[in-house]
Amino acid sequence: MPITMWRPYWESGLQSFMEEVERSFEDFFGRQTVPRVQEARWLPPVDVYETKTDIVVVMDLPAVDSKDVKVSITGDLLSIEGERKRDDPVGAEGYYRSERFYGPFQRVIDLPAEVTADDAKASYKDGVLRISVPRRNYVVQKEIKIKVTGE
Structure with missing residues (x-):
């Protein structure tokens, strides 16, 4: 793919x-x-990939407190909501330029395979959210040798 x-x-x-x-x-x-x-509005960038057993979602959330992030799965939809709060040391009048986005965000991601939501895991470190959701009924491929006999 x-x-x-x-x-x-x-x-x-x-x-x-x-x-x-x-x-x-x-x-x-x-x-x-x-x-x-x-x-x-602000839409944090996201990567979605799959391993042999999981669907993995990685989202950049710089300067977002993990307490301000909510992750949920409904069917095959993964929802990530949160808010980046403004830490405003100078007040609005003191800014020469402000290019960073603040406020609430929400991303809803259509997962590319059926998943087992109850076993999902999420971690947040250094501004990066990583969500791993096991694929349901994944098939482990293994080679089976079959002896062929003939006449």
């Missing part, structure tokens, strides 16, 4: 579509009425 890099919506064709819609609204109404997609 080829590996494809996930591209946020604003890096894909949706960005150009949203820009065209935004231009149309501005032409008609004379002001911006549709928020740009990249300004909408």
Whole structure:
């Protein structure tokens, strides 16, 4: 299976579509009425891969306290919710530039195989969340030699 890099919506064709819609609204109404997609919210990047026995999800969550992260599985959907809280030492007036995203986030990931949710494990270290969920009924491949007899 080829590996494809996930591209946020604003890096894909949706960005150009949203820009065209935004231009149309501005032409008609004379002001911006549709928020740009990249300004909408923070979506932490995620990797999803499978091993012989598990589906593994790895998510970068820098500066997020593990107490502010909630992970749940419903059917074949893995939901990760949380919040990166602003540690504001200077106050809003003191900023020259602010590019980091803060606030709540939610990612819902369609797992690529049936899983045993009760045996899922999650760990959080150095700003990286790692979730391992056992695949249900995984098949261990082993070679069986069969003697062939003939006439």
